[in-house]
Amino acid sequence: MAVPQSALDPMSGLRLHADSEAYRDILTPGALSFVAGLHRRFDSRRRDLLAERATRQQRYDAGELPDFRADTAAIREGDWVVAPIPAALQDRRVEITGPVERKMIINALNSGAKVFMADFEDSSAPTWANQIDGQRNLRDAVDGSIEFTSGEGKVYRVGANPAVLVVRPRGWHLPERHVTVDGEVVSGALVDFGLFAFHNATALHARDRGPYFYLPKLQSMEEAALWNDVLSHAESVLGLPNGTMKATVLIETLPAVFQMHEILHALRDRAVGLNCGRWDYIFSYLKTFRAHRDRLLPERGQVTMNVPFLKAYSELLIRTCHRRGAFAMGGMAAQIPIKGDEEANAAAMAKVRADKLREVTAGHDGTWVAHPALVPVAQAVFDQHMPTSNQLHVSRDDVEVSRDALIAPAIGTITRQGFDNNVEVCLRYTAAWLDGLGCVPIHHLMEDAATAEIARAQLWQWLHHGPLEFSDHADVNFALFDQALAAHCHRLRESGHPGARRADEAAALIAALTHADELRDFLTLPAYEHLS
Template sequence: MPFDSKVPGVTVLGKVKPEYASEVLTPEALRFVAVLHRTFNATRKALLQKRVLRQQQIDQGILPDFLPETKAIRDDVAWRGAIPGPGLADRRVEITGPVDRKMVINALNSGAATFMADFEDSNAPTFENNLSGLVNMKDAIHQRISYTAPNGKQYNIRKDGKIATLIVRPRGWHLDEKHILVDGEVISGSLFDFALYFFHNAKKSVEIGIGPYFYLPKMESHLEARLWNDVFNLAQDYIGMPRGTIRATCLIETIMAAFEMEEFIYELREHSSGLNCGRWDYIFSVIKKLRQDPKFLLPDRSDVSMTTPFMDAYVRLLIKTCHKRGVHAMGGMAAQIPIKNDEAANTAAMTKVRNDKLREVKAGHDGTWVAHPDLVKIALEIFNEHMPEPNQLRIRRDDVHVTAKDLLNTQVKGGKITENGIRANVSVSLMYMEAWLRGAGCVPIHNLMEDAATAEISRSQLWQWARHNAKTDKGVTVTSHYLLKVLDEEVDKLAKEMGDQRFKASKILQAKKHLAGQITGKDYADFLTSLLYEDIVVYEDTKARM
């Protein structure tokens, strides 16, 4: 039987286990979801349409630039963001990961200052994943979370109180939650994730000495940040919580957002906890937004480093902007993971992590991201040595002057397009998409922790190279025919490695079908997650399928 929401106008199409009904999808919480949807969804959809129109302008050669209409905000030196919320003054190492129960416990216990629990890029948003993740968040905030592994091993949060401060990343504005309808309309994944986490945990989080804290992904305009601020105000008013209790860090992971950093902080002022260098999604965004122009052709993903001109400019501007406004400038993700049974490879990988974190702390970042608990200690050692104080807000970086030209300088000295790079992109895209279709959004591939962002870079580069008939370092022209041949070969390779039984049980062929349509230089989905989402939507009542 379909789940009865007991709320007029709210229809739940997905399967709901009894514990999800009692812990998450309560009538009171769904009523709050409906209020947010009815108040804000029209604005959300209008802002998404603005993205489409802006892309059309870029395709016509009107490149991103700083906005003349918000110059007064940038020039006004008086305003500031909020002071750090409780538990957010020192964020020197943040661990990130999906919202599955074991990961949540390990992250909270990792020794990191904060844990970003991710409903977005490292979570495949099946209804089961989302609802179980919300239960895990509630159990974490109420400090009752535990887990028993299939082998009997028990996982519990530390009893000494030294657990990471929880920050939740809801899905981006572009993603829907098709398992819930309000007045017959599909709701926003962002509002769904935010509403149910906030409603059940906001007051308890304040009670335990922190607050309802969020990371905001994928925004392309300060108007999208303004929408979040409006959501926060209504939410706090709704439950009787003082405005400004919420804190939110904006991920600067789109090229459009790079030109509106100060405006993002301004829109969220009393709720702002700074900006973060979402480096992998940022590279993806640069390729995506500028993909029609051959001047912005990028080489192999491995050649695009943080010292590449457009990446270096973006980092310097972010640190200057945040410290000018008194909020944190957070560094980016180290995607490396420990490599077992290969000491030399592991040493090389950990050296990359150390060098990356040393660069960040010396540049003036107030903290950094890691994806694996074993990397927390490495990052802490670097930041503890070079940042003895809780943060580096005192470092103003007045020496930095970044222009629009700097942010668009994608020239990579010595960068090449190679066959190995092409095959790596095909392999990563294919393997990640296959895992995502199975419900896993965070996947170790080739000794890196890959999420949607790195898969997006991979498939976008392939599209870009085919679109402009790029040449490899060996003089081979990259065409759609060439890439589809490589795709066939990589699928055959995986079939041999996996064996018949595992291969047939996998989603490889399903992933191949989707990827084949994305690497010809013609069709281009705005996001892989949007492209694949329909494949993981499962309705309890099949007659309700839209």
């Protein structure tokens, strides 16, 4: 229900289109006024930048290829560095990520990881309850009162030396339809950031803990500059020194890899690093080249970080960051422990160790894991090969990466199993997302929106850029897709897996998106209209 206008500042123009009575402690007049101020000051720029994304994609569809910007060569060639990095973020060798669910927050803070990235974005389905409960959970974590009691009576509390908290708001493209200002829907990013900063920034600053943020899905230095101005304005309003709020930027779009120097420069007073968001980066490659049949990728399992375009991306990120005094964070290990099968679990952990060994020997300063059990696995590798707190001293001056190296297609095949797995992952994740879960274990991998997007985009490209063949020379076609989708929908409906009750709705959405003549930018945008 909408909050009566009289319950808010009568001049604010802010309306809540959801139940707010249970969240009065979070949705205070002051917090709502702060969010409204962010919207009025910054939303027109945000919308203009989203329009620029669409225009840029039209050029790519017409045959243009991404490249380094000629107008920013002076930034790339300059000798500047980012501001000093706070002591709390000097050692980030293992970071754990997860949604802002109460038990998850406690377990992540207690996991032994150096940093916990609390995620309002790809691992969280943005229901109103999830997002606002998440704000309350983080406020309680910051003030030290958070605890959770399970149905069995087990009590969870945060122990000594918890991980440093870093928060990821939603990307610039996502709306929060439950909040409007002057009749306009507010950006999900500004709601997530605004509520968290208003309630927690002062307390975190007092303890030299930021606040710190991860910024997702950026495509350009102008989008980074918008975030810089949002953070600077928030500091001013909240009475914090300029540069208090620090940011790590996920380089998870293909356009952004050509502007890493520029993105750091736009945030140079508060940037502390860049992160290889590998799964979203693969999705962005697919989306950017959606009209380019010569740049199709093989099935996801074959697109590893040793593929030339991904290796080039990772190494260029390391060189760029270390030249600018910023940390180069590695990517996510999606594996989760396999209980009851020691051989399979040993093989999965071996893959994690190999991936982390690749990262640390390349010069990364830290890495991501999705499950607490992987923290000691990743840490052992980094402890052995990175005795210092970070590797800013590893310059990687040997790395020379061209435009063509960053966009070179990968060589590989499409197997029936890979095709079927894409259908299953896309359906099961979407159904779970519609049911309020944004982080879903499927076949011993922790799938989130990014991996579901890879599956969706690959299916669309394989089916619309035919004729293509499986590795056994059978045709890849819509009949097989429709058959596989129907079969997996039936299994999901009967399975009791997360999202089973939304199976038919999810299947209809996936079918419509896959059969459409144009690849949609994000699965989560049309799916958001179906979210309870």
